[in-house]
Amino acid sequence: MTKIDFKGLFPATVLPMTQDAQIDEPALRHYMTHIAQTTIHGVAINVDTGEAPHLSHEERVRVLEIVVDEIGDRLPVIAGLPAQFTEQAVAYGRDYKTAGASALLVFPISAYQGSPMDPEVVVRYHAAVGDGVGLPLVLFNLLPSLGGVLLPAEIIERLCGLAPVVAIKDASFDARIFVDLMAAVRQQARPIAVLTGDDPFIHESFVLGADGALLGFGAVPTRQLAEMVDLAVSGRFAESKVVMDRLAPLERAMFAPPVRDYRARAKEALVMQGIIPRATVREPLLPISPADRQGMRDAMVAAGELAQNVAVG
Amino acid sequence: MKLDLGGLIPATVLPMTDDGRIDEAGLRKYVRHVAAAEPKALAINVDTGEGPHLWPKERLRVLEVVLEEVGDRISIIAGLGAQFTDQAVTMARDLKTVGVHGLLVFPISAYQGTPLDPEVPVRYHAAIGDASGLPLILFQLQPALGGVNFEPETLSRLCMVAQVAAIKEASFNPQLFVEVRDAVKSARSDCVLLTGNDNFIYESFLLGAEGALIGFGAVATKQQVDLIAYALAGRHEEARRIMDRLTPLVNAIFAPPVRNYRARCKAALVMQGIVDRETVRLPLLPISAAERESIRKTLIFAGELDENVRVAEAS
Numbered sequence: 001m002t003k004i005d006f007k008g009l010f011p012a013t014v015l016p017m018t019q020d021a022q023i024d025e026p027a028l029r030h031y032m033t034h035i036a037q038t039t040i041h042g043v044a045i046n047v048d049t050g051e052a053p054h055l056s057h058e059e060r061v062r063v064l065e066i067v068v069d070e071i072g073d074r075l076p077v078i079a080g081l082p083a084q085f086t087e088q089a090v091a092y093g094r095d096y097k098t099a100g101a102s103a104l105l106v107f108p109i110s111a112y113q114g115s116p117m118d119p120e121v122v123v124r125y126h127a128a129v130g131d132g133v134g135l136p137l138v139l140f141n142l143l144p145s146l147g148g149v150l151l152p153a154e155i156i157e158r159l160c161g162l163a164p165v166v167a168i169k170d171a172s173f174d175a176r177i178f179v180d181l182m183a184a185v186r187q188q189a190r191p192i193a194v195l196t197g198d199d200p201f202i203h204e205s206f207v208l209g210a211d212g213a214l215l216g217f218g219a220v221p222t223r224q225l226a227e228m229v230d231l232a233v234s235g236r237f238a239e240s241k242v243v244m245d246r247l248a249p250l251e252r253a254m255f256a257p258p259v260r261d262y263r264a265r266a267k268e269a270l271v272m273q274g275i276i277p278r279a280t281v282r283e284p285l286l287p288i289s290p291a292d293r294q295g296m297r298d299a300m301v302a303a304g305e306l307a308q309n310v311a312v313g
Numbered sequence: 314m315k316l317d318l319g320g321l322i323p324a325t326v327l328p329m330t331d332d333g334r335i336d337e338a339g340l341r342k343y344v345r346h347v348a349a350a351e352p353k354a355l356a357i358n359v360d361t362g363e364g365p366h367l368w369p370k371e372r373l374r375v376l377e378v379v380l381e382e383v384g385d386r387i388s389i390i391a392g393l394g395a396q397f398t399d400q401a402v403t404m405a406r407d408l409k410t411v412g413v414h415g416l417l418v419f420p421i422s423a424y425q426g427t428p429l430d431p432e433v434p435v436r437y438h439a440a441i442g443d444a445s446g447l448p449l450i451l452f453q454l455q456p457a458l459g460g461v462n463f464e465p466e467t468l469s470r471l472c473m474v475a476q477v478a479a480i481k482e483a484s485f486n487p488q489l490f491v492e493v494r495d496a497v498k499s500a501r502s503d504c505v506l507l508t509g510n511d512n513f514i515y516e517s518f519l520l521g522a523e524g525a526l527i528g529f530g531a532v533a534t535k536q537q538v539d540l541i542a543y544a545l546a547g548r549h550e551e552a553r554r555i556m557d558r559l560t561p562l563v564n565a566i567f568a569p570p571v572r573n574y575r576a577r578c579k580a581a582l583v584m585q586g587i588v589d590r591e592t593v594r595l596p597l598l599p600i601s602a603a604e605r606e607s608i609r610k611t612l613i614f615a616g617e618l619d620e621n622v623r624v625a626e627a628s
Contacts, residue, residue, distance in 0.1 A: 053399035053422050085366035110365055110459050113598040114571040118598065121572070125596045147459070248503035259426040260433075283398035284325045284423040284437050285431065 004076045004102060004136065006167050006211050007233045008041030009226040011218025012049035014266050014276075015063060021282040023059060025066055032070045034275050038223040039230055040309065041046035041212065047162030048243035049147075049216035052080050052265055054282045055148060057092055061099050062188035064150050078138060078214070086110060086128045093133035103136040104129065105169060105214070112149040119155045123162070130164030138195070138214070139168040141181060148257070150177060153184040160188045169214045171197035175204065199255050203244035206232035216262060217251050220269045221305050246303055253299035254293075264288045265296050272297060272306055316346065316388055316448050317507045319477050319523050319545070321538045323530025323598035326578050326588070327375060333594040335371060341382045346587050348383040350535035353524060355379065356417055359392035361528035365573060366594045376411045379403050389412040390450065390526075391499035394420060398440050405445035413584035415440065415448040417481060418462040418524070431467040435474060442476030449482040450526070451505070453493060460569075462489055481526045483509030487516065494521045513569050515556035518544035528574060529563050532581045532619050563610040568604075574610035578598045581608050584618055 016027035045067050046052035046060045046079070055063065059255075062081075068077050079101035083089035106129060111121055129135055138160055142148020146212065152170055159165055168185060170178050178198060183193050186209075195214040195305055196205030202213060212233070218225050223242055231240035254265045265288055267279035281287065288291070288296075300306035325347060328339030336535065347355065356363035357370045357379050367375070372391075380389055391413040395401035399559050405416060416443060425431055443450055451471055454460025462484050463471065471477060482493045490510060498521075499503050508517030508524045514525060518541070530537050543552035566577045575593055577600055583590040612618035 054400075056400065088368065094602050113457065113571055114569070115457075116570050118570055118572070121596050124598070128595070129442060146423065146458070147425050239578055257426065258428050258430060260423055283440070284421060284433050286432055286436075 004078075004166065005041050006195060007266050008039065008212050009218050010044050010195065010214040010223075011035060011040055011210065011222050011225070012040045012044040012047045012214060012216040013022055014219045014263060015050045016267070016276040017045070017057075017278070017280040017282060019278065019280060021280055022096070024277070025061060027276050028063070029070045029271070030065050031276050032067055035222045036071040038075055039226040040222060042074065042078055043071070043237055044078045044080065044101065044214050045101075046082075047080035047105060047216070049219050049263060049266065050080070051285070053081055053088055054285065057095070059206065063103060064096055064099040072100050078105050080105045080107060081129065082107045085111070086125055087126065089099040089129050090132035092137065093129050097133055097135050100185045101135060103138055103166065104133065105138045105140055106139055108142055108147075108149045110138060116154065117149065122151065122155050123158050126159055126165070127162055130162055131163070135164070136166040139165060141170045141177075142167060142197075143171055143173050153180055156181060156184045157187070160185060160192050164191060165196055166285045167211075169192035169197045170196045170205075173198055173200055175198060175201055175208070178205065179208055199251055201250070203228065203232060203237075203241060206240065206302075211306065216252060216266070217247075219266045220246055220252060220254065221303055223304070224303070250299040250303040250305065253295050257293070261284065261288050261292065265292065268293050268297050269300050269305070272300060315621055317353055318450075318476060318507060320525075321530050321534070321541045322354045322356050322390060322507065322524060322526040323352050323534050323537070324356040324359045324526065324528045326582065327362045327367075328588040328594040329578070331590065331593060333592055335375060335378075336461055336589065337353075337378055339589050340375065340378050343582070343588050344379050344383050347531075347534050348387050350538050350539050351529065352387070352534060354388035354390050354414070355383070356392065356526050357413075358391045358394075359417060359419075360527075360580065361531050361575060362392070363594055363597070364392045364394055364426045364585040366597065369407075372405060373407060376408070376413060380412050383468070384412065390415045390417050392417050392419060393441065393598045395421040396535075397423075398437055399577060401437065401441050402444040404524070405441045405447065409445045413447065414581055415450060415478065416445065416450055417450045419452055421455055424461045424594045429461065429464070431464070431469065434463070434467060435470050438471060438474045438477065447474075447476065447570055448478035449476045451476070452483070452509075454483045454509070454567060455485050463606065465492065468493060468496040468502040469564055472497055476486055477504060478502070479505035479507050479524075481547075482508040485510050486511050487513055487520060490517065491520055499502050511563055515540065515544060515552055518552070519549075528578065529566060531578045532566070532585075533559055533615055534627055536615070536617075558615050562608075562615045562617070565604075565607045571598050572597065573604065577604060580605050581617070584609060584612060597614065
């Protein structure tokens with residue numbers, strides 16, 4: 001695998017499911033082929049958008065194999081690494097490497113919780129995964145209310161010193177934290193890519209210096225969002241802003257409270273576009289309401305993602 | 314057997330070998346020791362027992378060992394830490410097969426983000442209850458430790474899930490504890506209110522707790538059994554006296570960073586000669602000499618350790 005070019009969009013993709021909430025392999029292949037036709041720089045598989053916390057490890061491996069088989073010759077495939085403890089993370093990471101992952105997005109673990117955070121716990125966890133698996137790592141700075149932990153600058157600097165670390169996804173949802181994180185990463189001797197995962201300020205992230213974007217929002221208006229990111233990366237902010245302004249209401253509709261429904265909403269939008277056959281999510285997630293569906297439809301039309309006169313089934 | 318949860322339910326530690334594996338001989342000896350204090354039940358494979366850091370097969374093995382050793386004398390509650398409904402159902406069936414007497418149902422990540430549709434936790438618990446037929450203990454855990462505080466309406470609906478027998482309340486907030494008590498008791502008066510608040514164990518009983526499911530119970534078990542028996546009998550002076558003796562120890566064990574409490578509990582048990590080593594599994598790390606010294610002093614204050622015992626260096 002060639003070096004990953006992080007200066008672009010990495011959509012976190014949804015997982016199409018059958019009516020009984022199993023992996024819908026033909027639909028997954030079709031969906032991947034569809035989004036691979038845009039200017040994205042890779043995909044992020046088995047993260048929250050793809051319902052990875054609700055898949056068994058064996059299912060995550062299978063999803064990865066299908067995606068790598070379908071588009072792995074064209075695009076890097078970043079795999080989410082959700083684990084509970086060090087030995088498990090290494091074992092899972094090795095399986096994802098065997099399945100063809102290009103890099104791992106390392107999810108925070110419950111042992112980080114409680115303050116003060118011990119830098120040793122976080123650093124040793126990533127070091128063990130890096131040493132034990134042998135894939136490039138993407139760090140993950142995630143808002144506590146979404147189950148993550150915000151990593152203090154001191155820990156980020158130490159993590160950036162680990163050889164396998166190539167990028168960091170920031171999902172602090174806080175511009176001040178994002179700016180501080182940029183500063184900490186830019187002080188590093190070697191380049192580490194900063195990927196925005198900050199849905200509330202996607203466009204502004206690039207004005208603040210982001211290299212790329214790893215976003216669940218990318219699962220739906222993939223072409224337009226990739227175009228927005230490409231424009232922003234080349235500093236054409238006036239043009240990127242126009243695209244982002246068109247997409248912003250859709251982003252707000254998709255991530256409206258309760259945010260857990262964003263996976264069902266993303267699938268509903270893709271069903272409206274005819275890209276996937278059904279919006280089924282797996283329990284404990286539940287289907288969305290007709291009002292929620294209508295909100296997505298209106299936002300899709302406003303974003304230019306759906307013709308006004310398409311009837312919703 | 315009818316599950317009696319009205320008293321102390323210690324969440325136990327898991328003794329480990331030098332390389333972080335299950336120390337079966339050490340586990341047998343330790344649970345015999347804890348059971349001898351006659352708590353109401355044991356909570357196995359919860360955070361205190363490093364449940365989140367064990368493989369599913371290891372969790373089942375721990376339960377087999379504990380059930381073999383003390384399952385004829387004491388009820389065994391298993392922590393059920395899953396990620397999604399199907400997985401929880403499969404695990405619950407396995408736990409039923411192994412022979413546990415009840416389940417403590419951990420919150421899942423899908424609860425995060427507000428508002429929480431009550432349907433999400435209600436359906437999750439109902440699926441587990443239907444599949445296993447086992448009594449369930451609800452678990453309200455403070456967000457800083459990865460849980461959620463449920464709305465009163467959600468609590469009421471959860472109490473109506475047929476298999477629910479009790480709630481462990483661990484908001485660490487006395488006001489929320491009282492709100493939970495009221496919501497739970499008005500929905501189902503027979504739902505047992507268990508405190509999980511290590512920061513106000515004795516006071517929980519003044520506020521209506523009927524039992525305690527706490528990690529602190531892993532050490533000084535006998536004194537806490539007595540403390541709760543006194544508190545439930547309204548003999549508050551005697552209960553208060555025990556709590557005063559134990560407070561420095563509970564504060565030392567749960568001092569920040571709280572993640573070290575498992576290693577600290579093991580350190581205390583090593584000093585008492587009850588377990589062989591302090592080893593915790595990665596990502597957890599060993600504690601410092603200063604933390605160990607603080608445990609030693611507070612154990613002595615609690616009457617749990619002889620002043621003249623030399624504490625061996627951690628292996």
